[in-house]
Amino acid sequence: MKLNISMFRKLLLLLVLVCSITISQAQEKTVTGTVTDANDGMGIPGVSIVVKGTTVGTSTDIDGKFTISVDANATIIYSFVGYRPQEVLVGNQTQINIILSVETENLSEVVVIGYGTVKKEDKTGSVSSVSSKDFNKGNITSPQDLLVGKSAGVVITSAGGAPGSGSTIRIRGGSSFNASNDPLIIVDGMPIESVGNNVSGSSNALSFINPNDIETFTVLKDASSTAIYGSRASNGVILITTKKGKKGSPLKVNYSGSVSVASAIDYIDVFSGDQVRKIANENRNLYDAVNYDKLGTENTDWQKEIFRTAISHDHNLAFSGSKKNLPYRVSLGYTDQNGILQTSEMQRTTGTLNLNPSFFNDALKVNMNAKFMMTNNNFGDDGAIGSAISMDPTQPIKDGNTNSDGYYQWQNYGANLGTPNPVEQAKAVNNKADVYRFVGNLKLNYTLPFVTGMQANLNLATDYAKSDGQNNRPTTSPSTLVPSAWGKLSDYTAKNKNNLLDFYLNYKKEFNTDHRLDVTAGYSWQHFEREDTNYTRSIEDADHPLQVDNDTASETENYLVSFFGRMNYALMNKYLFTGTFRYDGSSRFSEDNRWGFFPSAAFAWKMHEESFLKDVDVVSNLKLRLGWGITGQQDISDNDYPYQAQYITSQQGYYYPINGSFIPTLRPNTYDPDIKWEETTTQNIAVDFGFLNNRINGTIDYYFRETKNLLNNVTIPSGSNFSNRLYTNVGSLENKGIEVSLNVVAISTPDMSLNIGLNYTHNENKLTKLLLTDDPEYIGVTEGGGMTGVRQITRVGEAAHSFFVNSQVYDANGKPIEGLYDDLAGNGGVISGDNANKYIYHNPTPEDIFGISARFNYKKFDMSTSLRANIGNYVLNQVAAGASYDQMQQIGYWKNMPTYLGETNFVKRQFTSDYFIQNASFLKMDNLSAGYTFDKFAGKDINARVSFTVQNVFTITKYDGLDPEVDGGVDDNFYPRPRTFTMGVNLTF
Numbered sequence: 001m002k003l004n005i006s007m008f009r010k011l012l013l014l015l016v017l018v019c020s021i022t023i024s025q026a027q028e029k030t031v032t033g034t035v036t037d038a039n040d041g042m043g044i045p046g047v048s049i050v051v052k053g054t055t056v057g058t059s060t061d062i063d064g065k066f067t068i069s070v071d072a073n074a075t076i077i078y079s080f081v082g083y084r085p086q087e088v089l090v091g092n093q094t095q096i097n098i099i100l101s102v103e104t105e106n107l108s109e110v111v112v113i114g115y116g117t118v119k120k121e122d123k124t125g126s127v128s129s130v131s132s133k134d135f136n137k138g139n140i141t142s143p144q145d146l147l148v149g150k151s152a153g154v155v156i157t158s159a160g161g162a163p164g165s166g167s168t169i170r171i172r173g174g175s176s177f178n179a180s181n182d183p184l185i186i187v188d189g190m191p192i193e194s195v196g197n198n199v200s201g202s203s204n205a206l207s208f209i210n211p212n213d214i215e216t217f218t219v220l221k222d223a224s225s226t227a228i229y230g231s232r233a234s235n236g237v238i239l240i241t242t243k244k245g246k247k248g249s250p251l252k253v254n255y256s257g258s259v260s261v262a263s264a265i266d267y268i269d270v271f272s273g274d275q276v277r278k279i280a281n282e283n284r285n286l287y288d289a290v291n292y293d294k295l296g297t298e299n300t301d302w303q304k305e306i307f308r309t310a311i312s313h314d315h316n317l318a319f320s321g322s323k324k325n326l327p328y329r330v331s332l333g334y335t336d337q338n339g340i341l342q343t344s345e346m347q348r349t350t351g352t353l354n355l356n357p358s359f360f361n362d363a364l365k366v367n368m369n370a371k372f373m374m375t376n377n378n379f380g381d382d383g384a385i386g387s388a389i390s391m392d393p394t395q396p397i398k399d400g401n402t403n404s405d406g407y408y409q410w411q412n413y414g415a416n417l418g419t420p421n422p423v424e425q426a427k428a429v430n431n432k433a434d435v436y437r438f439v440g441n442l443k444l445n446y447t448l449p450f451v452t453g454m455q456a457n458l459n460l461a462t463d464y465a466k467s468d469g470q471n472n473r474p475t476t477s478p479s480t481l482v483p484s485a486w487g488k489l490s491d492y493t494a495k496n497k498n499n500l501l502d503f504y505l506n507y508k509k510e511f512n513t514d515h516r517l518d519v520t521a522g523y524s525w526q527h528f529e530r531e532d533t534n535y536t537r538s539i540e541d542a543d544h545p546l547q548v549d550n551d552t553a554s555e556t557e558n559y560l561v562s563f564f565g566r567m568n569y570a571l572m573n574k575y576l577f578t579g580t581f582r583y584d585g586s587s588r589f590s591e592d593n594r595w596g597f598f599p600s601a602a603f604a605w606k607m608h609e610e611s612f613l614k615d616v617d618v619v620s621n622l623k624l625r626l627g628w629g630i631t632g633q634q635d636i637s638d639n640d641y642p643y644q645a646q647y648i649t650s651q652q653g654y655y656y657p658i659n660g661s662f663i664p665t666l667r668p669n670t671y672d673p674d675i676k677w678e679e680t681t682t683q684n685i686a687v688d689f690g691f692l693n694n695r696i697n698g699t700i701d702y703y704f705r706e707t708k709n710l711l712n713n714v715t716i717p718s719g720s721n722f723s724n725r726l727y728t729n730v731g732s733l734e735n736k737g738i739e740v741s742l743n744v745v746a747i748s749t750p751d752m753s754l755n756i757g758l759n760y761t762h763n764e765n766k767l768t769k770l771l772l773t774d775d776p777e778y779i780g781v782t783e784g785g786g787m788t789g790v791r792q793i794t795r796v797g798e799a800a801h802s803f804f805v806n807s808q809v810y811d812a813n814g815k816p817i818e819g820l821y822d823d824l825a826g827n828g829g830v831i832s833g834d835n836a837n838k839y840i841y842h843n844p845t846p847e848d849i850f851g852i853s854a855r856f857n858y859k860k861f862d863m864s865t866s867l868r869a870n871i872g873n874y875v876l877n878q879v880a881a882g883a884s885y886d887q888m889q890q891i892g893y894w895k896n897m898p899t900y901l902g903e904t905n906f907v908k909r910q911f912t913s914d915y916f917i918q919n920a921s922f923l924k925m926d927n928l929s930a931g932y933t934f935d936k937f938a939g940k941d942i943n944a945r946v947s948f949t950v951q952n953v954f955t956i957t958k959y960d961g962l963d964p965e966v967d968g969g970v971d972d973n974f975y976p977r978p979r980t981f982t983m984g985v986n987l988t989f
Helices: 005-027 223-232 273-282 289-294 302-306 383-390 422-427
Strands: 029-037 048-051 057-059 065-070 075-079 086-089 098-100 110-113 116-119 127-131 154-158 167-171 184-187 214-220 237-242 252-263 310-323 326-338 345-355 364-378 430-447 454-472 489-511 515-537 548-571 575-586 595-606 619-633 647-649 655-658 661-664 666-668 678-691 696-715 725-748 752-769 781-784 790-794 802-806 808-810 816-821 838-840 848-858 861-871 874-877 917-919 922-934 943-957 979-988
Touching: 048 065, 057 065, 086 098, 110 127, 110 214, 110 237, 116 515, 184 223, 223 237, 223 548, 223 575, 223 595, 223 619, 223 678, 302 383, 302 422, 383 422
Parallel strands: 029 098, 184 237
Antiparallel strands: 029 065, 048 057, 048 075, 075 086, 110 116, 127 214, 154 167, 214 237, 252 310, 252 979, 310 326, 326 345, 345 364, 364 430, 430 454, 454 489, 489 515, 515 548, 548 575, 575 595, 595 619, 619 678, 647 666, 655 661, 678 696, 696 725, 725 752, 752 848, 781 790, 790 802, 802 838, 808 816, 848 861, 861 922, 874 917, 922 943, 943 979
């Protein structure tokens, strides 16, 4: 049959018309339906309904109804905050009704606690968890910096901006005065050495952990959650969990790298060379005329000479997945961080291995962790920071003096009088250390076949650290010399060992639907060993004999043996009861005081499960928590045998002549055979809440902590114990406060989300006893003295380390009158800076602390930021207090001064004036980060994210110094925190 052109055209048009109708019908297929809540059957308004793989979508109305036009082959995604998302293939359906179940992941997610885990909804203690998605961003080499500002009640203050520097961590204010206030830190089940026992040559006890390997931080804050760690838990517990491979996952390769540029934000304002010469000429009555010819002609800015723009880089490579029944994760990391102070730097190599096989149909689960770190530290000399402020700006950096390697130095530098050349001080030092550390553990979890619900757990762990370091100075250097010697050579070594054995049984059982029981009981053994050597001497040559300043070696150890248990009981999934105990034995105490019992109890009531709230849609979570417990602190000194008698080397000058040599004598040291650990009792009441399907959720905690058996140095009758001072348990202190955490999902759409986190802490610290008996004449424990005078005090009824100063008198113009203070003691006349005329004026601890974080996503673009605010903290600005005209010229040399001197015009330094106690409240933006994610990067199966982060973005404060965040409250030229710009890339294969 012939087909003419006309007929062909008609058939073709008919075919096109049929296809068009079919396609049109497929694209315009109308689907209607209702989305309801699985609990109450009510329609859910605002549910996001999106065609998978497209931007086509709609949302449900107030009754949960929707209408959408889709292809029959399309898949529709239904999602709403607080509910589990669902995906449905359209097919031939024109009506699709969806039932969404409440997403309980936020509440049922597992939270790590002591010797186990618990669902978030079932926790009874004050526990906060911060996961990797909420960590601080940027060039972060210290793990604790990830947590700064993220958890209420946790204050982390870095020691400064040096590479890899450590931090002071305080949870709920700390519980001690003389003993350690550091929390117990546990990494993957291994309690590590306290910060105070960190191996020599390492400035950060946590530096062995690569921040990129951390999955979560869990902070245990109240005694009901920490008492299971007994005599080490009074200052809280931080549990660090590292990343692991997941069962059934394919191989995933992840690379993250970054390049950072850091620079000083500002410098201390000091006088220029021209200004120093002018001040010298205008105040000739103050200075020795013979020294005027020693003023130079330069205008050297010494601070700019010792600081630099520092470029750093960081690289991390991780392989994770599962090979048959063996989940694994392997990672390698390398960090090269340069400090902004000349020569300061750190290179660190890390490696981790995590294997999680299971055997016998998952009856035996194995978790093996191994972490290795090798760090090369160059600490430089941060003393150059103070020298750069004091060094005479009229002098050159170099003058060709061969006696000082070409650097300008004062002629009397050998007597340690003249300020050393800060550039030489920073560059000539050889202050380096190599640190090696291995932390590993093997966990076995076996489900016993003969007892349903019973599991046996064994944890074997070891922590080994070794360091070799030196702090040397050439003969041409004037700084930090061995007294009256030729140069300085100082070598030191250290070795720390920490071995652990934990064994415990866990039994879980549900009795019908109303009773749930979880019981844990076990045994723990831990052994710490420490070895140190130090050899400091002069450089020996034909003209200079060897002079030894220090040649010491020490070796010590201590043990902890413990029995512990916990019971969790849930009644009708509404009423939760927890009881824990730990029976601790520590070798640091005599047999009479070696063992201690540390119990705790907690109760929680899920009010939202009650009938009177069950039908209140707006309330998704409401829980009342009550807790009580006793914890201890056995890290009371650097002496592992404080209860034993010992002899120590006498002070310099007490020698006995033997065969022409003078041998130092030994003398008995004071000791208390009945010394014991400090003990803290904590009461906690809290409310956990969640509204609008937990789009708004948070916690409010109130706590009261009382520490007894507080350690203090007290006066005792002379001769009763070889001295009139004894370190013993005599005091008590209190901490009470409020913590608030709030998380808000402000925006949640398929393309856009905004999460905001807020936390607030208010803590009050007060000493209630410091002596064996009350003494109204007892002034308290003073701090300072010598050249700077007593400036801080710990006194009953006041906060620890409060400022203790003279009340400055001012003239009619509001200017401080030099040396004139209020006559608080009633002595009459012009009052000097004696303690009788001092008073307590503020303290370094902030009254209120705020943390703010936000995370925003729009399609593939993301932004995040973290801010912190401290309110009510004060700082002694010692840099300003040391500024006076008479200090600009010393015996044979000139010095510079901060321009604060122009505000006071003090001729002599006034270290104890309250004029220099300054309000250091601040608002800081710690970081601001932006990133973009590329799917199928370069056409490959690679996801890529590029990011740009600024750290230390801004600080708003009234404080006059460089930085209001000063650990301890005395600002005396610490290593400044730089502003850092980081460009990063993350690739996932």
